[in-house]
Amino acid sequence: MAEGGTSTIGGENLLFLTDEQLRKGIEAMFFAYRGFTADPDRILEDHGYGRAHHRALHFINRTNGTTVNNLLALLGVTKQSLNRVLRTLIEDGLVESRIGRRDRRERNLYLTEAGHTLERALSEAQRERMRAAYRAAGPQAVAGFRQVLEAMMDDEIRRHYAGLKDRRG
Amino acid sequence: MAEGGTSTIGGENLLFLTDEQLRKGIEAMFFAYRGFTADPDRILEDHGYGRAHHRALHFINRTNGTTVNNLLALLGVTKQSLNRVLRTLIEDGLVESRIGRRDRRERNLYLTEAGHTLERALSEAQRERMRAAYRAAGPQAVAGFRQVLEAMMDDEIRRHYAGLKDRRG
DNA sequence: ATTTTATGTCAGCCTTGTTGACATTCCAAG
DNA sequence: CTTGGAATGTCAACAAGGCTGACATAAAAT
Numbered sequence: 423m424a425e426g427g428t429s430t431i432g433g434e435n436l437l438f439l440t441d442e443q444l445r446k447g448i449e450a451m452f453f454a455y456r457g458f459t460a461d462p463d464r465i466l467e468d469h470g471y472g473r474a475h476h477r478a479l480h481f482i483n484r485t486n487g488t489t490v491n492n493l494l495a496l497l498g499v500t501k502q503s504l505n506r507v508l509r510t511l512i513e514d515g516l517v518e519s520r521i522g523r524r525d526r527r528e529r530n531l532y533l534t535e536a537g538h539t540l541e542r543a544l545s546e547a548q549r550e551r552m553r554a555a556y557r558a559a560g561p562q563a564v565a566g567f568r569q570v571l572e573a574m575m576d577d578e579i580r581r582h583y584a585g586l587k588d589r590r591g
Numbered sequence: 592m593a594e595g596g597t598s599t600i601g602g603e604n605l606l607f608l609t610d611e612q613l614r615k616g617i618e619a620m621f622f623a624y625r626g627f628t629a630d631p632d633r634i635l636e637d638h639g640y641g642r643a644h645h646r647a648l649h650f651i652n653r654t655n656g657t658t659v660n661n662l663l664a665l666l667g668v669t670k671q672s673l674n675r676v677l678r679t680l681i682e683d684g685l686v687e688s689r690i691g692r693r694d695r696r697e698r699n700l701y702l703t704e705a706g707h708t709l710e711r712a713l714s715e716a717q718r719e720r721m722r723a724a725y726r727a728a729g730p731q732a733v734a735g736f737r738q739v740l741e742a743m744m745d746d747e748i749r750r751h752y753a754g755l756k757d758r759r760g
Numbered sequence: 761a762t763t764t765t766a767t768g769t770c771a772g773c774c775t776t777g778t779t780g781a782c783a784t785t786c787c788a789a790g
Numbered sequence: 791c792t793t794g795g796a797a798t799g800t801c802a803a804c805a806a807g808g809c810t811g812a813c814a815t816a817a818a819a820t
Contacts, residue, residue: 439722439725439726441718444718444721444722444725445653445714445718446737447721447725447733447736447737448627448649448714448717448718448721449653449752450737450740450741450744450752451623451624451627451740452646453740453744453748453749453751453752454620454739454740454741454743454744455620455624456667456744456745456748457743457744457745457748458617458620458743460745472806472807473806473807474806474807474808477621480617484614484618489766489767490766490767490768491765491766491767498625499807499808499809500808500809500810501766501767501768502768502769502770502808502809502810503807503808503809505767505768505769506806506807507807509768509769522766525765525766525817525818526816526817526818527765527766527767527815527816527817527818528766528767528817529766529767529768545614545617548617549610549613549614549617551743552613552616552617552620552743553608553613554742555739555740555742555743556608556613556616556739556742557608558738558742559735559738559739559741559742560735560738562731562735563734563735563736563738563739564616564735564739565732565735566728566729566731566732566733566734566735566736566738566739567616567732567735567736567738567739567740568615568616568619569727569728569729569732569735569736570623570724570725570728570732570733570735570736571619571620571622571623571724571736572619572623572728573723573724573725573727573728574623574626574627574720574721574724575619575622575623575625575626576625576626576629579622579625579626580622582622583618583619583622640775641774641775641776642775642776643775643776643777658798659798659799660797660798660799668776668777668778669777669778669779670798670799670800671777671778671779671780671799671800671801671802672776672777672778674799674800674801675775675776675801676775676776678800691798694785694786694797694798695784695785695786696784696785696786696797696798696799697785697797697798697799698798698799
């Protein structure tokens with residue numbers, strides 16, 4: 423049974439995309455995402471946090487000193503929603519909010535030591551799962567994985583994904 | 592700059608997994624999943640439904656005549672949570688719930704004509720995005736994509752993913 | 761001086777997860 | 791046959807975390 427076959431016709435590699443194959447891909451995405459979030463979720467539960475807190479910690483760590491507005495664009499939620507999460511993280515001493523130096527309206531966000539500790543625990547759990555999957559699938563598969571995921575993003579997001587740079591300060 | 596490089600040493604293809612590469616993979620997963628759900632979400636909004644309704648419709652369509660318990664295992668939520676979604680779908684005439692013939696405690700679930708119509712609209716939107724991503728990335732990438740996703744699932748789920756069969760009745 | 765921008769906050773709504781209590785049905789042990 | 795436990799599904803109530811709208815404040819821009 424040839425599933426997901428490719429064929430080379432006239433030098434070009436063609437892909438036969440049946441609805442059945444696409445459905446398999448859709449379900450793979452759904453189930454894999456569950457696995458992807460399962461390990462951090464368990465850690466978060468112990469701290470009384472949810473996925474929203476994880477996402478905030480991740481991107482604050484990634485883009486050190488980022489502003490609230492910046493974070494909103496990345497996370498794709500409303501400021502009210504982000505604010506609720508951010509407030510608890512600040513109250514709990516995981517995130518520090520400093521008034522901007524150039525523009526005093528802005529708040530620059532940083533992880534505290536405690537924040538870094540939790541972020542590391544979360545991301546290490548997630549990296550471990552990703553590492554195992556990468557190893558099992560092999561380098562060629564990993565390259566393909568990344569290509570398909572990137573093609574699946576919205577255009578605006580793809581720019582964020584590609585262009586995000588650390589800006590320490 | 593060699594990012595995510597592979598090298599062939601002694602005939603074996605090795606993969607260098609830096610934390611940075613893994614983090615890129617993690618973010619790709621996050622952003623791609625947003626894109627993955629964006630199109631159906633827009634359709635659902637028009638009908639006053641959410642993602643949970645989409646998932647239910649998908650798996651009822653896929654496993655025609657499935658029971659509530661079966662669906663629970665696939666969706667990974669509590670029966671109470673599923674029940675709420677199911678109730679509205681039944682009230683709205685998208686899903687039919689028939690008392691089981693062998694075991695009258697069970698309910699066998701089927702899509703009505705209207706249910707099929709909405710399911711098709713949702714899955715076609717999602718397939719279209721998947722199709723475009725597959726085309727952009729190419730067949731080799733698609734194979735890798737599926738391999739990595741499968742390796743990322745929890746073991747129990749992987750069995751569901753691989754082994755799900757239609758059982759019409 | 762006025763307007764715009766960045767941020768924070770309050771109130772209230774919705775979806776979708778959770779647990780607890782309960783009804784129905786089946787099946788097996790007595 | 792009856793009865794008690796297990797399986798299945800429903801109803802009620804609560805929490806997290808999305809959302810919108812309204813409003814306050816401070817600072818920057820005009």
